[in-house]
Amino acid sequence: MPELIDIFLPHDQTEGTQSHVRAWLRSVGDRVTENEPLLEIETDKVTVEVPAPCTGVLHEILRGADAEVAPGEVLGRIQSGTAASTDASAPRHTQATQVTPPAARGKAPATPARPTASPADATAPSPAVRRLLAEHRLSAAEVAGSGVGGRITVDDVLRHVTNDSAPSGRVALTGVTRTEGKAPQPAQSDAPAARLVAHSRMRRQIAAHMVESLLRSAPHVTTLFEIDLSAVLAHRAQSRAAFESRGTPLTITAYFLAACVDALRAVPELNARWTPDALEVYERIDIGIATALADGGLVVPVIRDVAALDLAGIARELADRVARARTGQLQPADVRGGTFSISNHGVSGSLLAAPIVINQPQSGILGIGKVEKRAAVVEESGREAIAIRPRCYVTLTIDHRVLDGQRANQFLRVLAQRLEHWEH
Numbered sequence: 001m002p003e004l005i006d007i008f009l010p011h012d013q014t015e016g017t018q019s020h021v022r023a024w025l026r027s028v029g030d031r032v033t034e035n036e037p038l039l040e041i042e043t044d045k046v047t048v049e050v051p052a053p054c055t056g057v058l059h060e061i062l063r064g065a066d067a068e069v070a071p072g073e074v075l076g077r078i079q080s081g082t083a084a085s086t087d088a089s090a091p092r093h094t095q096a097t098q099v100t101p102p103a104a105r106g107k108a109p110a111t112p113a114r115p116t117a118s119p120a121d122a123t124a125p126s127p128a129v130r131r132l133l134a135e136h137r138l139s140a141a142e143v144a145g146s147g148v149g150g151r152i153t154v155d156d157v158l159r160h161v162t163n164d165s166a167p168s169g170r171v172a173l174t175g176v177t178r179t180e181g182k183a184p185q186p187a188q189s190d191a192p193a194a195r196l197v198a199h200s201r202m203r204r205q206i207a208a209h210m211v212e213s214l215l216r217s218a219p220h221v222t223t224l225f226e227i228d229l230s231a232v233l234a235h236r237a238q239s240r241a242a243f244e245s246r247g248t249p250l251t252i253t254a255y256f257l258a259a260c261v262d263a264l265r266a267v268p269e270l271n272a273r274w275t276p277d278a279l280e281v282y283e284r285i286d287i288g289i290a291t292a293l294a295d296g297g298l299v300v301p302v303i304r305d306v307a308a309l310d311l312a313g314i315a316r317e318l319a320d321r322v323a324r325a326r327t328g329q330l331q332p333a334d335v336r337g338g339t340f341s342i343s344n345h346g347v348s349g350s351l352l353a354a355p356i357v358i359n360q361p362q363s364g365i366l367g368i369g370k371v372e373k374r375a376a377v378v379e380e381s382g383r384e385a386i387a388i389r390p391r392c393y394v395t396l397t398i399d400h401r402v403l404d405g406q407r408a409n410q411f412l413r414v415l416a417q418r419l420e421h422w423e424h
Contacts, residue, residue, distance in 0.1 A: 002081040005054045011071040021067045042201045056080040132157045158198040202297045213360045218399035222354040225412040229390045231422040254315040259418040261307045267411040273361040288338030291325040302338040346370035355397040363402040369393040
């Protein structure tokens with residue numbers, strides 16, 4: 001006999017972030033197959049698909065688009081079995097049989113299933129949408145909803161405000177005033193015309209994460225060194241073809257990852273997290289690489305146990321993480337649990353960035369500026385001379401609760417020594 005199976009949000013979500021339903025890929029009444037993608041969940045770091053726990057018919061959706069959800073929460077239910085009716089109005093069971101997902105086994109029971117939502121509840125505007133409607137003096141009936149069951153989303157409201165007319169007596173965002181029964185007239189304002197570009201869920205959560213790190217969690221301090229990369233670039237020129245013949249690009253970031261191992265061993269408190277009672281220092285070095293996405297987002301995929309890898313292994317893992325980040329193939333585990341981070345902002349032409357906001361709950365982040373040829377005083381055969389050298393600015397932003405400037409400078413001294421004497 002068919003039974004109702006709960007659809008859970010897996011427990012392996014990104015730590016320290018909120019999760020929201022981005023979109024359902026199936027509608028109530030659709031047939032679904034076990035393990036096929038059913039809905040998308042978005043955090044500030046990654047978008048993941050939640051698969052169907054069984055084969056059957058999507059019976060109900062409890063958490064619609066834009067809803068904030070927690071690991072273990074019931075998102076909807078599937079009527080299991082090949083004989084399941086495709087009639088969404090079929091009688092529902094009063095109690096669903098819960099299937100615990102693999103990630104939840106051995107943990108506390110998931111949040112109890114919510115009572116079945118009525119159609120009116122499922123399409124009711126979210127609090128954010130209601131606030132936006134009130135701000136623009138709109139009613140829900142004026143806005144066409146694109147969500148499940150015609151539910152109005154934030155993007156729907158912004159699209160309506162941007163493209164449609166404003167109520168009588170108000171200045172529209174396009175710089176014109178509309179009056180009932182009259183053609184649009186230029187707005188009586190010196191303000192330039194403007195348009196609204198809706199924030200993506202990822203951008204809003206990145207913003208919240210940055211504010212929390214910089215203004216509420218950690219006092220940021222940045223120290224700056226300039227490093228000569230002559231030895232690194234010479235080694236790269238000699239090795240690049242051999243790496244590429246094995247399908248692995250050899251980037252400057254790979255050298256910095258390797259050098260960070262020496263520096264973190266010298267200053268282990270940077271491979272740690274602050275807690276109210278003690279500093280938690282990690283034995284393993286897992287370094288996150290800040291990676292910009294084409295749509296303006298930013299993710300930080302993590303390379304695990306960097307100390308156990310040689311340069312070839314680091315380059316291979318780095319290429320894999322960056323490629324999967326830019327093609328949307330990262331999993332939650334790929335961006336979770338980093339102990340230190342690197343931001344190579346120089347790849348886009350930046351010379352210096354400070355402070356680079358720390359990726360909480362880490363204690364520091366390394367910034368790498370653009371490599372460019374500069375005049376420098378060097379010592380050759382016991383005499384000083386001016387020479388042209390490839391150099392870059394490197395910053396270390398630290399959580400000042402964890403360590404002081406002297407220790408931050410020691411980290412950068414070790415880093416510079418490793419890079420400037422790479423051939424040794």
